[in-house]
Amino acid sequence: MPPLVFANDAPTAAERLKDASGVALIALLLGIPMIGLTTADQGGSLQVLTRWPLLAAFIAASFCGRLVVRYLLDALKRRRQAQDRQAGAAGAKETRRGGRMLESIGWLAFGLALVLPIVFSDNRYVVDTATTVLIYVMLGWGLNVVVGLAGLLDLGHVAFYAVGAYAYALLSTQFGWGFWAALPVAGIIAGVFGLALGWPSLRLRGDYLAIVTLGFGEIIRVVLINWTDFSGGPNGISSIPRPTFFGLPFVPSSDNPTFATYFGLEFSPMHRIIFLYYVILVLSLLTNVLVKRLRKLPIGRAWEAVREDEIACKALGMNVTNAKLSAFALGAMLGGVAGVFFAARQGFISPESFTFNESAIILAIVVLGGMGSQLGVVLASVVLVLLPELGRDFAEYRMLLFGAAMILIMVWRPGGILSHREPTLLLSSEGGRRE
Amino acid sequence: MMLQLSGVHAHYGHIHALRGIDLSVQVGEVVTLIGANGAGKSTLLMSLFGQPRVSAGRITFDGEDITRLPTHIIARRDISLVPEGRRIFPRMTVMENLLMGAVLADPRNLDVDLKRMYALFPILEERLEQRAGTLSGGEQQMLAIARALMARPKLLLLDEPSLGLAPLYIKKIFQTIRELNEDHGMTILLIEQNAHHALRAAHRGYVMQHGQITMTGTGRDLLASAEVRAAYLEGGHAAA
Numbered sequence: 001m002p003p004l005v006f007a008n009d010a011p012t013a014a015e016r017l018k019d020a021s022g023v024a025l026i027a028l029l030l031g032i033p034m035i036g037l038t039t040a041d042q043g044g045s046l047q048v049l050t051r052w053p054l055l056a057a058f059i060a061a062s063f064c065g066r067l068v069v070r071y072l073l074d075a076l077k078r079r080r081q082a083q084d085r086q087a088g089a090a091g092a093k094e095t096r097r098g099g100r101m102l103e104s105i106g107w108l109a110f111g112l113a114l115v116l117p118i119v120f121s122d123n124r125y126v127v128d129t130a131t132t133v134l135i136y137v138m139l140g141w142g143l144n145v146v147v148g149l150a151g152l153l154d155l156g157h158v159a160f161y162a163v164g165a166y167a168y169a170l171l172s173t174q175f176g177w178g179f180w181a182a183l184p185v186a187g188i189i190a191g192v193f194g195l196a197l198g199w200p201s202l203r204l205r206g207d208y209l210a211i212v213t214l215g216f217g218e219i220i221r222v223v224l225i226n227w228t229d230f231s232g233g234p235n236g237i238s239s240i241p242r243p244t245f246f247g248l249p250f251v252p253s254s255d256n257p258t259f260a261t262y263f264g265l266e267f268s269p270m271h272r273i274i275f276l277y278y279v280i281l282v283l284s285l286l287t288n289v290l291v292k293r294l295r296k297l298p299i300g301r302a303w304e305a306v307r308e309d310e311i312a313c314k315a316l317g318m319n320v321t322n323a324k325l326s327a328f329a330l331g332a333m334l335g336g337v338a339g340v341f342f343a344a345r346q347g348f349i350s351p352e353s354f355t356f357n358e359s360a361i362i363l364a365i366v367v368l369g370g371m372g373s374q375l376g377v378v379l380a381s382v383v384l385v386l387l388p389e390l391g392r393d394f395a396e397y398r399m400l401l402f403g404a405a406m407i408l409i410m411v412w413r414p415g416g417i418l419s420h421r422e423p424t425l426l427l428s429s430e431g432g433r434r435e
Numbered sequence: 436m437m438l439q440l441s442g443v444h445a446h447y448g449h450i451h452a453l454r455g456i457d458l459s460v461q462v463g464e465v466v467t468l469i470g471a472n473g474a475g476k477s478t479l480l481m482s483l484f485g486q487p488r489v490s491a492g493r494i495t496f497d498g499e500d501i502t503r504l505p506t507h508i509i510a511r512r513d514i515s516l517v518p519e520g521r522r523i524f525p526r527m528t529v530m531e532n533l534l535m536g537a538v539l540a541d542p543r544n545l546d547v548d549l550k551r552m553y554a555l556f557p558i559l560e561e562r563l564e565q566r567a568g569t570l571s572g573g574e575q576q577m578l579a580i581a582r583a584l585m586a587r588p589k590l591l592l593l594d595e596p597s598l599g600l601a602p603l604y605i606k607k608i609f610q611t612i613r614e615l616n617e618d619h620g621m622t623i624l625l626i627e628q629n630a631h632h633a634l635r636a637a638h639r640g641y642v643m644q645h646g647q648i649t650m651t652g653t654g655r656d657l658l659a660s661a662e663v664r665a666a667y668l669e670g671g672h673a674a675a
Contacts, residue, residue, distance in 0.1 A: 298538060301527070305535045308524035315484070315518050316586065317510030317539045423528045423564060 011074065020066040027062035031055045099422050106375050113281055117274040124273055131277045131345065133385045135338055138284040140365040140377035141291055142334030147363065148372035149300065150327035151307025152202070153210040156217025157362050159197070160190040160332040162224065162354035164339025169237040169349055170230075179243035183340050190336020191329045198328035202321060205310075217359055224351040236350025243344050245275060276345050283341060287334055288374055294330075296424045303327045304372070304424075368409050370416025379417050383409075436495075437462050437590050437622050438483075443492035445482045452478045454646040455492070460590065460624050465616045467625040467633040467654065469667060470643035476626045477519055479643070480594055484509050484516070497589065511539055515588035519595050521579040525568025529559055532567050532578055536585030544587065552581040555611065573604030580611065590622045591615070597629045605629065609636050630667035634658040642666075 011019075036055040039046050113130075120126040143157045167186035171177040177185075201212040224231045231237065242250065248259040250272035259275075260267040294300045302323045305313050313320050343349050365384055369376030383405065391401045409417065438460040445453040452475050460466045470476050482489050483496075485506045494502045501509050510516070515536075524532050533552060537545055553560035556577045562570060567578055576596055583591060593612070597605040609632045615621040627633035634640050634654040642650040642663060650657065657663050 298534075301531055301535060302538065304527055304531075305524050308526060309522045312518060312522035312524065313535075314486075314506055315510060315516040315522070316536060316582070317507050318535075319507045421526055421566075423531065425528075425530055425534070426564060 011070075016067060016070060019070055020063045023066040024059050024063040027059045028055075031058050099420070102375055102418065102420060102422070109375070109378060110285075117277050121270060121274065124270060127270070127273050127277050129385065129389055131273070131280055133381050134277070134280040134284050135342060135345075136362065136365055136381040136385055137378050138280065138287055138338040138341075139335060139362045140369065140381055141284065141287045141374065142331045142338065143362050143366050144331075144369075144372065144374070144377055145291055145294075145303070145327050145334070146331035147366050149295065149307065150303040150324055152324060152328065153206060154213045154328070154331070155210045155356075155359055155363065156197075156213035156215070156220075157331070157335055158354045158356070158359040159213075159217040159220040160194060160335035161339040161342070161358065162220050162351070163190040163193050163332075164336030165343040165349050165354070166224065166231060166237070166339075167336065168340040168343045169240045172241050173237060173239070179241070179340070179344050183337060186340045187333045187337040190339065191333035193336075194329040194332025195325060197332075198325050202324045202328060214356070214359075217354075217356060221351050221354050224354070231351075234350060234352075236348060236352075237343075238348040240343050240347050240349065242272065242347060243276070243279060250275065276341075280341050280345075283337060287337075292374065299323070299326060301424055364406070368406065368416055370413075370418040370420070372421060373416065373418040376416050376418035383417075436460075437464075437497060438624065439493075439495045440479075440483075441493050443479075443482065443494060444490045445478060445487050446490050447478075447487060452487075452646050453482060453489070456646075456648055458641055458648065460622060462589075462622055463616070463620055464639065465612065465623045465625060465637045467627055467637035467640045468643055469627055469630045469633055469640060469657075469663075471666075472628070474643040475646040476643055477594055478646075480516065480592055480624075480626055483514070483592070513587070513589040514592065515583035515586050515590070516592045517576075517579045517583045517594060517596060520598065521572075521575045523567045523570075523575050523578050523582065526566060528564050529567050529570070529578060530563045532582050533559075533585055536582035538586075540586050548585055548587065552584065555584075555614070556581055571604075573600050573607065576600060576604065576608055577611070580608075584615075588621075590624065593623065593625045595626055595628060597627065597632065605632060609633075612636050628667075630663065631658075634663075 032055065035058050036051060038049050038051055040049050041047075113134075116130055117127050139157065139161060142160075143154060146152050146154045146157070164186045167189045168177075168179070168182045171182045171186065172179070197213075197216050201209060201216070204212055225234050227233070228235075244250070245259050248257060248262050250259050250269075252258075252260075252267045258267070259265075259271055265271070295304075302313070302318055303326075305316075305318070306320055306323050306327075310320055313323070342353070346353075361384060365377055365380040368384070369378070369380035384402075387402050387405055388399075391397065394401060413419065436459060438458075440456050440458045443453055443456040444451070456479060458466075458468070458479075468476050468479065478487070481487065483494060483501075485504065489502060492502070493500060496509075496512055496514060499512070501512060504512075524535060527535070533549060534545075537548060540548070558574055559578060559581055562574070567575065570578060580591075580593070580596065596608050596612075600608065612623060612625065613636055616623055625633055625637060634657050637654040640652065640654050640657045641648050642657065650660070650662065652660070658668075
């Protein structure tokens with residue numbers, strides 16, 4: 001096929017100059033009051049001074065900058081068009097090659113995650129930040145089942161995170177439960193909450209469901225704030241027991257053997273930090289394996305089919321409500337487990353940790369990562385947690401940086417960082433089926 | 436008797452969409468229901484599945500009264516629907532779409548059924564790992580039919596399978612309908628606007644207008660009738 005020629009494919013030099021001149025003119029108009037004129041304190045009185053050379057430099061920079069930006073944008077567009085033309089023919093082979101590459105990236109990321117605390121064993125900040133990233137990865141993977149696979153827009157995922165956290169906090173402080181015993185129980189409690197909230201609301205679709213879930217997220221938070229006898233109200237719950245290493249606590253000294261004395265090590269607060277890191281790593285890897293396996297089972301395909309076309313699912317005799325409820329409950333359960341870990345790590349929780357902001361960030365991780373993509377969630381979590389961290393030096397500009405990064409991802413990767421969808425079932429080259 | 440509707444009424448709010456429909460499909464028959472836009476054809480099909488619920492009348496399938504059963508239970512009764520506008524799962528592969536069709540079927544039949552579908556629609560076998568949304572309209576329609584057949588239905592309901600397809604594909608789709616009926620003994624209820632093709636493919640036909648059946652007869656009789664020709668065929672396929 002001969003390449004298509006578009007009228008606006010390559011602007012002429014004159015067009016480019018005209019475009020840049022327009023930008024320079026705007027720069028001039030804005031620049032006169034902002035750069036061209038300045039005030040200075042001279043001998044006690046305020047004088048207006050002019051800075052025409054600086055203004056000229058500013059305008060020249062705008063002019064040249066516009067030329068470069070326009071050129072780069074055009075080049076990008078042409079490349080995109082060329083790719084689109086080729087994309088049609090590529091088909092299934094491309095899918096498979098893409099899948100293999102992603103798989104190797106996934107293993108690489110796993111390897112890095114494994115050695116990270118060893119490399120940075122004396123750097124508390126890095127391991128702490130990595131733990132935070134992993135919490136978001138786990139939350140993202142949980143929400144990915146609901147939003148990415150089943151296509152249910154859930155704006156209140158933080159509610160289940162809170163349920164898990166408070167379940168552990170109360171079970172441990174009131175009833176003396178340990179971390180490992182409370183973990184599955186709190187997960188199940190969050191899952192039950194998911195069922196209870198999902199049952200009445202899942203008949204709604206799209207925006208309406210989003211509003212209801214948003215409401216549930218707020219209800220849980222408001223209840224936690226106001227029911228002081230139960231949850232401690234705004235004061236939250238403190239001195240939540242930290243997880244132990246098979247019964248060995250991470251404390252400087254104790255009558256019973258501690259982690260440090262048992263292994264004959266010198267006590268270091270880093271032991272606990274690194275241990276917590278590996279706990280959340282294992283939890284999130286279990287989540288990943290669980291979700292990946294489920295996706296290849298009929299129930300996983302049913303979730304995706306519900307996302308694709310609910311009416312077609314009904315026509316095929318599927319019980320759509322059950323499919324949605326199971327996805328919602330599983331997502332809630334995973335969120336609850338992440339909440340348990342959060343409570344155990346912090347040692348203190350209050351309703352302030354579970355605001356709508358958290359829901360928004362988790363949802364942003366899923367959407368920016370590429371809905372339904374497991375690896376995309378990891379990448380997006382890294383970006384969304386690290387960006388504000390890196391932005392600390394910019395103080396009040398960091399949210400601006402955050403917003404700009406989001407917009408850039410939307411422009412360049414509208415389907416998310418990884419919009420590739422791995423088929424649940426591939427054919428082997430011999431023609432037989434391979435699960 | 437495979438399917439029997441007697442005195443069926445249905446409403447969308449205040450709109451009286453079906454006004455006393457009597458319709459029957461015998462085992463091994465191809466029956467077509469033709470009519471203009473808004474006549475109530477699709478409503479009739481959907482009301483079989485209880486969406487909307489019929490407000491009066493009775494629907495029996497294979498001797499069982501299904502009038503009040505929940506939608507997904509009706510869909511498990513050996514009835515498969517190929518919905519209007521195909522409604523395949525666009526981001527899933529062709530293979531996954533076929534598997535969704537077999538979601539309620541006995542898994543032991545899966546490989547046999549897949550082979551049957553490849554024989555019926557060789558193009559699908561070539562495209563198994565392709566995303567269904569990247570198929571052409573005609574291929575998507577074939578996939579929709581194959582997906583419905585994966586459930587091993589006794590009765591296949593087709594809602595405007597020729598909608599928006601190129602003439603070549605329309606021909607192919609109607610060929611498939613005939614083949615399914617003649618070689619595989621499939622009972623088919625076909626809803627169409629393309630009266631010419633539909634009546635030629637069908638043993639019997641019903642004409643629907645404003646929520647009522649206005650004419651019925653064999654496909655050939657209806658095709659020859661002056662009224663049908665005037666209303667649905669003149670200008671389009673008069674030379675048939």
